[in-house]
Amino acid sequence: MEPTTQAIVLLPGQVIVSLNFDDCLASQSQGAAILQARGMRGTFFVHSTRMGQSGRLTLAQVRALRDAGHEIGGHTLTHPHLSELPPDEQRKEICNDRVALLNAGFRVTSFAYPFGDKDATTRQIVIDCNYNSARESGGLRTATGGSSNPYAEPVPPADPYAIRTHGSVQDTTTLTALKNYVLRAEESGGGWVPIVFHHICGPCNPPQTYSIAPATLTAFVEWLATRASRGTTVATMDAVIGGALKPPVSWPPSQLLKNPSLETDLNGDGTPDCWQRGGFGSNTFTWTRTQDAHGGTWAQQVRITQITSGDRKLITRQDDSSCTPTPTTGHHYRISAWYKATTQVRFKAYYRDSAGAWIYWSQGPLLPARSSYTFAEWTTPAAPSAARALSVGLSIDQVGTLTMDDFALSDVEASASL
Ligand SMILES: [Zn+2]
Numbered sequence: 001m002e003p004t005t006q007a008i009v010l011l012p013g014q015v016i017v018s019l020n021f022d023d024c025l026a027s028q029s030q031g032a033a034i035l036q037a038r039g040m041r042g043t044f045f046v047h048s049t050r051m052g053q054s055g056r057l058t059l060a061q062v063r064a065l066r067d068a069g070h071e072i073g074g075h076t077l078t079h080p081h082l083s084e085l086p087p088d089e090q091r092k093e094i095c096n097d098r099v100a101l102l103n104a105g106f107r108v109t110s111f112a113y114p115f116g117d118k119d120a121t122t123r124q125i126v127i128d129c130n131y132n133s134a135r136e137s138g139g140l141r142t143a144t145g146g147s148s149n150p151y152a153e154p155v156p157p158a159d160p161y162a163i164r165t166h167g168s169v170q171d172t173t174t175l176t177a178l179k180n181y182v183l184r185a186e187e188s189g190g191g192w193v194p195i196v197f198h199h200i201c202g203p204c205n206p207p208q209t210y211s212i213a214p215a216t217l218t219a220f221v222e223w224l225a226t227r228a229s230r231g232t233t234v235a236t237m238d239a240v241i242g243g244a245l246k247p248p249v250s251w252p253p254s255q256l257l258k259n260p261s262l263e264t265d266l267n268g269d270g271t272p273d274c275w276q277r278g279g280f281g282s283n284t285f286t287w288t289r290t291q292d293a294h295g296g297t298w299a300q301q302v303r304i305t306q307i308t309s310g311d312r313k314l315i316t317r318q319d320d321s322s323c324t325p326t327p328t329t330g331h332h333y334r335i336s337a338w339y340k341a342t343t344q345v346r347f348k349a350y351y352r353d354s355a356g357a358w359i360y361w362s363q364g365p366l367l368p369a370r371s372s373y374t375f376a377e378w379t380t381p382a383a384p385s386a387a388r389a390l391s392v393g394l395s396i397d398q399v400g401t402l403t404m405d406d407f408a409l410s411d412v413e414a415s416a417s418l
Helices: 028-036 059-067 087-103 120-128 175-187 214-230 237-241 412-416
Strands: 015-022 043-046 071-074 110-112 133-139 163-165 191-197 275-280 283-290 299-307 311-316 333-341 345-352 358-363 370-379 389-396 400-411
Touching: 015 028, 015 175, 015 214, 015 237, 028 059, 028 214, 043 059, 043 110, 059 071, 071 087, 071 237, 087 120, 110 237, 133 191, 133 237, 163 191, 175 191, 175 214, 275 283, 275 299, 275 389, 283 311, 299 311, 311 345, 311 400, 333 345, 333 389, 345 370, 389 400, 400 412
Parallel strands: 015 043, 015 191, 043 071, 071 110, 110 133, 133 163
Antiparallel strands: 275 311, 283 299, 299 400, 311 389, 333 370, 333 400, 345 358, 345 389
């Protein structure tokens, strides 16, 4: 199973602090190093489209953050004022950013609203895009404002899609003010204090309103470390919220498959609805509906223990017209999946002709063995005019084990024209 974190439960009076770094700014690598030196990990809310741009973290740097144990969260494609956009534009910004980050290999469960800007529609879209939480900007009580607000967010939060903060740290935010965020929370019964940083510099060139000097951040986290003795600790947003990684959701919904994450099995036969366990030839094999899932709860696993010919594969169900997408002649179809395998595997594609016969169509290149879940995709040739329905899946034709989950199938030409 993908790491599913258990939501943190606070003891009475306990405070948990989450250190957030927004906008994938280049100077945040230094912030990460300051945290790591004290054994702390932060949450970095990045844009899939901005990594590698001038002044931003590169993809390699963001991967290094992940590898060091920091959390990578989503923050939209282009940092718009979401509530000013039509819903479909918001869906693209929120969902497709998450999909791109997932496809880059990140475990993306936490979202932050750009500018903290949202309305009820935005909030629902974040849920529909399969995020586990979303963070605002503001809503907690500070020394100078929000006197009717609490000093800390409860755990679990009042609304996991409206997690409150003190607003972003600015160059005028003092070390004392940062400490007071924590001290007031400690004094008022405990709770969760997410703190939002942007640039890590001082003096900054050019000047940055939303910045903190490295020396101030260092002093703050060193002081924060001393609070552990009274139960105040640091954790990522995902660690506080907990829960499983949910499957990707694209906008517009290009997904042509039913039950793509293999979750539904209404008749309980172990084969997910709208899928079939296929294969041919002379081989010995076992199928398992496994909880070693990439997204959701269930995945499918096939193990070949002896083979002289043929293959085994999970493909979309061929005898049920409610499960089979209808191709457009001349269009290409992109199939993707997350898989683990002890040997090489490959995508397969079939179509049903006008006489109703299922015909082997094409196959992708051999994909390498992978010990952990890996994203793979393959684009079919142009669909022939004879094709009336499609069936696709992943196959194995050597001794070994293939575990697969979170398939997707999209029409390349239809997606490009949207
Ligand atoms: Zn931002």
